[in-house]
Amino acid sequence: MVKVVVSGALGRMGTNIGRLVDEAPDMELVGGIDVKEGTLFEKEVVPAARIDEFLKQTRPDVLIDFTVAAAAVENIKAAARNNVGLVVGTTGFSPEQRETIRVAVEGNVPAVISSNFSIGVNIFWKLVREAARQLGDYDIEVTEAHHRYKKDAPSGTAKTILEILDQELGDREKVYGRVGETERKNEIGMHVIRGGDIVGDHSVLFAGNFECIEVSHRAYDRAVFARGAVRAARWVSGREPRIYSMQEVLEL
Ligand SMILES: NC(=O)C1=CN([C@@H]2O[C@H](COP(=O)(O)OP(=O)(O)OC[C@H]3O[C@@H](n4cnc5c(N)ncnc54)[C@H](OP(=O)(O)O)[C@@H]3O)[C@@H](O)[C@H]2O)C=CC1
Numbered sequence: 109m110v111k112v113v114v115s116g117a118l119g120r121m122g123t124n125i126g127r128l129v130d131e132a133p134d135m136e137l138v139g140g141i142d143v144k145e146g147t148l149f150e151k152e153v154v155p156a157a158r159i160d161e162f163l164k165q166t167r168p169d170v171l172i173d174f175t176v177a178a179a180a181v182e183n184i185k186a187a188a189r190n191n192v193g194l195v196v197g198t199t200g201f202s203p204e205q206r207e208t209i210r211v212a213v214e215g216n217v218p219a220v221i222s223s224n225f226s227i228g229v230n231i232f233w234k235l236v237r238e239a240a241r242q243l244g245d246y247d248i249e250v251t252e253a254h255h256r257y258k259k260d261a262p263s264g265t266a267k268t269i270l271e272i273l274d275q276e277l278g279d280r281e282k283v284y285g286r287v288g289e290t291e292r293k294n295e296i297g298m299h300v301i302r303g304g305d306i307v308g309d310h311s312v313l314f315a316g317n318f319e320c321i322e323v324s325h326r327a328y329d330r331a332v333f334a335r336g337a338v339r340a341a342r343w344v345s346g347r348e349p350r351i352y353s354m355q356e357v358l359e360l
């Protein structure tokens with residue numbers, strides 16, 4: 109049995125993940141962490157201030173964190189202190205926060221950290237890499253769209269797309285939206301849409317003369333992220349203590 113605590117337990121992703129863990133025959137949901145007290149599928153949810161005490165009491169194998177960046181950093185440090193493996197889907201980390209996470213995790217606990225846990229997006233990233241290899245001289249524009257409540261922008265998935273493009277094409281200037289008189293140079297355009305209940309859309313446009321290629325992914329339900337996170341939780345238990353990507357989990 110893989111024992112799981114969900115952090116961000118009362119949120120959109122936390123409740124989706126809690127349901128899947130609760131229903132999995134090989135997993136045990138032992139509780140949740142959030143800002144307020146509550147319950148998650150009849151298991152206790154305690155405030156984040158009590159995380160150390162709760163991890164000692166419930167002794168999970170894995171903490172799955174889908175919260176906000178500043179909170180996730182503290183939760184990751186607590187998991188590492190208590191020798192609990194990690195699956196981290198939270199996005200919006202600064203470079204400094206990423207370094208803090210690396211120091212907390214490496215050599216201490218195994219952690220799968222990904223800006224997107226859907227299988228489709230992990231394949232989409234591979235397609236974007238291949239397109240960039242072939243179409244480096246085309247104009248490139250990245251667009252993402254999410255629901256009105258999303259706190260960070262651009263999305264973590266879009267930032268991963270920009271990293272892939274940089275790896276393949278070298279560092280290019282990023283232009284975040286355009287207004288007024290603008291002249292296109294060898295930049296990458298990055299465009300963010302927020303509205304309604306859009307679950308998560310990402311697209312990369314490669315525009316040449318007389319033709320365009322668009323690589324895109326659209327999520328219709330948060331279940332695709334939740335399923336990937338639960339798959340990663342199963343996979344991460346007992347691994348060497350370092351940071352893993354979802355690509356490693358999926359052997360892509
Ligand atoms: N990697 C992936 O595949 C995916 C990543 N995400 C990312 O996951 C994160 C959460 O998204 P979503 O579920 O939509 O957001 P929600 O706001 O619905 O959920 C986040 C929850 O975390 C709670 N929270 C805040 N601080 C803490 C803390 N210190 N400890 C524990 N819980 C805390 C929030 O409480 P309160 O509301 O009271 O502040 C809220 O209940 C975001 O960063 C998002 O980008 C989302 C989908 C897929």
Ligand SMILES: O=C(O)C1=N[C@H](C(=O)O)C[C@H](O)C1
Pocket residue numbers: 199223224254258259262263264265266307308309
């Ligand atoms: O906040 C969300 O909802 C999502 N966040 C992730 C991101 O920032 O890339 C993944 C997904 O697109 C949904």
